[in-house]
Amino acid sequence: MKHVKEHFAVVGGGLVGSLWALMAARRGHQVDIYERRDDPRKGSALGGRSINLALSDRGWRALEKAGMLDKVREIAMPIQGRLMHAVDGHTTFQRYGQEGQPGVLGDGQCIYSVSRAGLNRMLIEAAEGHEGVQVHFGHKCADVDLRRQDAVGLTFEHGGEPVNVEADRVFGTDGAFSAVRDRMMRTDRFDYEQKYLAHGYKEIEMKANADGSFKMREDALHIWPRGNFMLMALPNPNGTFTCTLFAPFEGHDESFENWGDDAAVTALFQRQFPDVLPLLPNLLDDWNDHPTSSLVMVRCEPWHRGERVCLMGDAAHAIVPFYGQGMNSGMEDCTVLDDLLDSEPDWGTVMSEYTRLRKPAGDAILELALRNYVEMRDLTGDPRFLLQKKIEARLQQRYPDEWLPLYSQVTFSHTPYHEALAAGAAQDAIMHEVMDRPDIEAVWDSEEVAEAAMAKLRALHHA
Amino acid sequence: MKHVKEHFAVVGGGLVGSLWALMAARRGHQVDIYERRDDPRKGSALGGRSINLALSDRGWRALEKAGMLDKVREIAMPIQGRLMHAVDGHTTFQRYGQEGQPGVLGDGQCIYSVSRAGLNRMLIEAAEGHEGVQVHFGHKCADVDLRRQDAVGLTFEHGGEPVNVEADRVFGTDGAFSAVRDRMMRTDRFDYEQKYLAHGYKEIEMKANADGSFKMREDALHIWPRGNFMLMALPNPNGTFTCTLFAPFEGHDESFENWGDDAAVTALFQRQFPDVLPLLPNLLDDWNDHPTSSLVMVRCEPWHRGERVCLMGDAAHAIVPFYGQGMNSGMEDCTVLDDLLDSEPDWGTVMSEYTRLRKPAGDAILELALRNYVEMRDLTGDPRFLLQKKIEARLQQRYPDEWLPLYSQVTFSHTPYHEALAAGAAQDAIMHEVMDRPDIEAVWDSEEVAEAAMAKLRALHHA
Numbered sequence: 001m002k003h004v005k006e007h008f009a010v011v012g013g014g015l016v017g018s019l020w021a022l023m024a025a026r027r028g029h030q031v032d033i034y035e036r037r038d039d040p041r042k043g044s045a046l047g048g049r050s051i052n053l054a055l056s057d058r059g060w061r062a063l064e065k066a067g068m069l070d071k072v073r074e075i076a077m078p079i080q081g082r083l084m085h086a087v088d089g090h091t092t093f094q095r096y097g098q099e100g101q102p103g104v105l106g107d108g109q110c111i112y113s114v115s116r117a118g119l120n121r122m123l124i125e126a127a128e129g130h131e132g133v134q135v136h137f138g139h140k141c142a143d144v145d146l147r148r149q150d151a152v153g154l155t156f157e158h159g160g161e162p163v164n165v166e167a168d169r170v171f172g173t174d175g176a177f178s179a180v181r182d183r184m185m186r187t188d189r190f191d192y193e194q195k196y197l198a199h200g201y202k203e204i205e206m207k208a209n210a211d212g213s214f215k216m217r218e219d220a221l222h223i224w225p226r227g228n229f230m231l232m233a234l235p236n237p238n239g240t241f242t243c244t245l246f247a248p249f250e251g252h253d254e255s256f257e258n259w260g261d262d263a264a265v266t267a268l269f270q271r272q273f274p275d276v277l278p279l280l281p282n283l284l285d286d287w288n289d290h291p292t293s294s295l296v297m298v299r300c301e302p303w304h305r306g307e308r309v310c311l312m313g314d315a316a317h318a319i320v321p322f323y324g325q326g327m328n329s330g331m332e333d334c335t336v337l338d339d340l341l342d343s344e345p346d347w348g349t350v351m352s353e354y355t356r357l358r359k360p361a362g363d364a365i366l367e368l369a370l371r372n373y374v375e376m377r378d379l380t381g382d383p384r385f386l387l388q389k390k391i392e393a394r395l396q397q398r399y400p401d402e403w404l405p406l407y408s409q410v411t412f413s414h415t416p417y418h419e420a421l422a423a424g425a426a427q428d429a430i431m432h433e434v435m436d437r438p439d440i441e442a443v444w445d446s447e448e449v450a451e452a453a454m455a456k457l458r459a460l461h462h463a
Numbered sequence: 464m465k466h467v468k469e470h471f472a473v474v475g476g477g478l479v480g481s482l483w484a485l486m487a488a489r490r491g492h493q494v495d496i497y498e499r500r501d502d503p504r505k506g507s508a509l510g511g512r513s514i515n516l517a518l519s520d521r522g523w524r525a526l527e528k529a530g531m532l533d534k535v536r537e538i539a540m541p542i543q544g545r546l547m548h549a550v551d552g553h554t555t556f557q558r559y560g561q562e563g564q565p566g567v568l569g570d571g572q573c574i575y576s577v578s579r580a581g582l583n584r585m586l587i588e589a590a591e592g593h594e595g596v597q598v599h600f601g602h603k604c605a606d607v608d609l610r611r612q613d614a615v616g617l618t619f620e621h622g623g624e625p626v627n628v629e630a631d632r633v634f635g636t637d638g639a640f641s642a643v644r645d646r647m648m649r650t651d652r653f654d655y656e657q658k659y660l661a662h663g664y665k666e667i668e669m670k671a672n673a674d675g676s677f678k679m680r681e682d683a684l685h686i687w688p689r690g691n692f693m694l695m696a697l698p699n700p701n702g703t704f705t706c707t708l709f710a711p712f713e714g715h716d717e718s719f720e721n722w723g724d725d726a727a728v729t730a731l732f733q734r735q736f737p738d739v740l741p742l743l744p745n746l747l748d749d750w751n752d753h754p755t756s757s758l759v760m761v762r763c764e765p766w767h768r769g770e771r772v773c774l775m776g777d778a779a780h781a782i783v784p785f786y787g788q789g790m791n792s793g794m795e796d797c798t799v800l801d802d803l804l805d806s807e808p809d810w811g812t813v814m815s816e817y818t819r820l821r822k823p824a825g826d827a828i829l830e831l832a833l834r835n836y837v838e839m840r841d842l843t844g845d846p847r848f849l850l851q852k853k854i855e856a857r858l859q860q861r862y863p864d865e866w867l868p869l870y871s872q873v874t875f876s877h878t879p880y881h882e883a884l885a886a887g888a889a890q891d892a893i894m895h896e897v898m899d900r901p902d903i904e905a906v907w908d909s910e911e912v913a914e915a916a917m918a919k920l921r922a923l924h925h926a
Contacts, residue, residue, distance in 0.1 A: 186640070188757050189659045189712075193658075196651075196654055
């Protein structure tokens with residue numbers, strides 16, 4: 001579909017902003033990216049956000065659309081499943097994907113750990129290297145004038161001076177505390193919610209061995225599920241792990257307010273994570289150097305204003321990190337918007353379709369990510385839950401076209417998140433019935449159990 | 464309880480701000496009110512908000528605490544109940560209060576219509592006339608510096624120039640689009656939600672007769688309940704009624720998007736409100752002159768920051784107008800904060816207690832007001848609902864210490880809103896059982912029905 005070549009302003013040069021700028025430039029538009037922070041190549045890494053991220057199929061599809069798949073695979077590290085650590089040091093491995101499936105990069109069906117800073121730099125450089133793209137660092141969005149019909153006026157603050165810009169379209173990719181959304185919030189009938197989790201997190205680095213090798217199995221996301229809190233660790237390509245402790249800020253025996261000094265922190269790790277304590281000689285230094293950070297969720301509606309402005313990524317739908325879908329869902333926003341531009345000539349329709357398609361998906365992945373926190377910190381330590389996952393994996397193996405577990409739909413498919421959420425709820429109701437058999441531990445892998453589950457699923461689809 | 468005399472900044476000189484300034488000045492504090500708008504005495508009425516408001520017991524208690532009861536009664540007009548208008552012109556009157564009760568001003572148990580502008584002027588003048596209070600009009604809050612420990616820095620814009628102020632305590636009484644809350648929103652772990660109703664409203668004035676008398680019964684709030692939309696009318700002391708049509712913006716046959724021209728508006732009134740059409744010769748002029756306005760709800764938490772800043776009234780809890788409690792709940796914030804200052808010497812405790820006591824009340828009245836829209840526009844036209852109300856009124860009459868209907872608890876008591884909401888839910892469950900008797904229309908006023916309802920209520924209280 002042909003659109004007139006226009007001038008786009010992309011506010012925010014993070015992962016979603018730089019990826020979208022690249023996609024837009026490939027369509028022939030003139031694109032300016034305005035990024036609040038300074039050029040990361042002239043100093044340290046971009047921002048103070050988490051160090052590594054999980055990239056899965058939705059992200060890969062968007063990267064492929066932008067011609068970036070091969071470059072990004074060079075910095076992506078395959079993670080095959082979760083490794084759960086019990087207090088006594090016993091571990092259980094649970095594969096993410098289906099065995100025998102090649103997966104998006106041929107490493108089997110898995111997710112990938114990537115460095116946020118490394119990926120961001122790669123995308124910014126690709127955008128900057130593309131014809132028609134210019135990147136402006138150190139430009140803080142100070143105002144967006146939404147009143148004009150023929151264009152959007154933007155004011156940035158750069159080196160203490162105002163910079164005025166005019167654009168045909170504005171894409172707010174400026175994150176959970178978006179300045180573009182802030183201006184939309186002051187317009188009539190714009191719904192907005194920011195909600196903080198009652199839990200916070202603290203990051204601790206697990207260094208590599210002297211020879212550069214990993215101190216733990218490196219193809220796994222490690223979890224120490226402890227009921228109301230958990231430790232997790234995700235490997236980085238340089239041999240380190242980023243360990244993150246998630247726990248309530250206050251109001252519980254095990255919460256940050258009660259881990260106020262070195263003795264309490266050491267006692268916590270001795271009590272709850274004894275197997276990892278010897279691997280973290282820098283525990284107390286990192287604990288005291290790193291902040292206890294909060295986790296915010298953002299919901300808003302609509303995601304666009306008229307035919308000239310829209311929000312993408314965290315600016316529209318900031319979520320908690322427990323499904324590894326924050327970046328992937330933002331990149332899927334780019335895929336969907338780009339697809340709409342392929343088929344729809346009218347910008348007004350493109351924008352309203354974008355909200356119509358993506359808003360329910362954003363609400364669903366917010367909900368799924370919240371639930372996955374409970375699953376990771378609590379259920380992954382529960383034998384009954386692990387048995388249910390084994391039965392579901394077996395159903396998937398035997399009936400791959402019919403039984404796709406929720407995790408697989410979210411992580412390895414392109415089914416809209418809200419459809420995956422609904423399908424998962426139906427499967428869960430079936431699995432509760434299956435698990436209620438008193439002899440389930442004996443017959444879990446029987447033909448009878450599989451047939452009963454599939455009969456219920458098929459009955460649902462015909463209802 | 465003694466507090467050191469301090470400098471208070473009250474941001475927003477509306478009903479809640481001016482009332483709170485007066486209460487604070489009566490405690491001996493030095494109070495500056497900063498109001499965005501110009502002095503209303505030098506021009507037209509304050510703001511573009513609704514013309515009249517319903518004042519009930521919670522508001523009166525706060526006014527009494529501030530020494531304003533006798534002055535405000537001079538401009539208050541008693542409203543004894545709802546008068547429902549059917550399409551065929553048939554009307555049904557439903558008393559708000561209990562017969563034989565004197566009510567707060569001796570007019571029987573009723574609510575009062577007051578002019579927003581008149582009441583605001585009265586309160587501002589009382590504050591301004593009190594020792595230690597200064598009112599600064601035309602001061603728009605541009606920034607609040609929340610980082611300092613020893614005071615709060617405020618910047619206002621006045622005549623194009625910045626005005627910097629320092630205060631010991633800041634009270635954000637600047638309404639649903641509060642600038643003070645806006646700054647709190649950018650601090651860590653502050654939850655915020657703004658949500659617009661899918662329905663909007665349009666105001667039409669019903670003029671007085673030539674002799675200045677009312678065109679309809681003046682001791683009633685008139686409602687034309689029509690299912691998904693409604694017209695209502697509240698009298699003003701000058702002989703006029705403010706008529707307000709509440710309806711969906713779009714997506715329904717009867718919605719503002721389908722009332723786009725004079726013919727459609729006239730046809731709407733002929734079809735749905737034929738009895739009122741002859742009383743509104745200025746219908747089309749007002750329709751075209753007045754905007755179709757939206758209705759926003761605001762929730763946030765906490766309502767305070769540290770020991771120096773808090774939000775009151777709409778800034779903390781903007782609600783829809785259908786329970787007539789918007790102003791009353793804001794005035795109750797003043798009562799509760801003033802009571803806390805009577806008993807608690809420590810400001811940190813005062814502020815956190817204020818959030819702890821008022822936040823659940825704010826959530827509850829938001830919910831109650833939303834539900835009352837459904838009741839007013841839909842149920843008040845339902846014979847079964849009216850019968851239920853008659854039974855409840857009878858129970859209240861016979862067992863006044865035990866059965867206080869939800870409406871009475873909200874309007875004529877000082878029970879915290881969340882406790883009223885819970886008590887109302889219990890009563891509603893009982894009434895559903897009572898109404899399920901197949902012979903209820905024949906036996907509604909029998910001893911047996913009353914005894915059965917009371918037995919259920921007493922069983923609940925003993926459970």
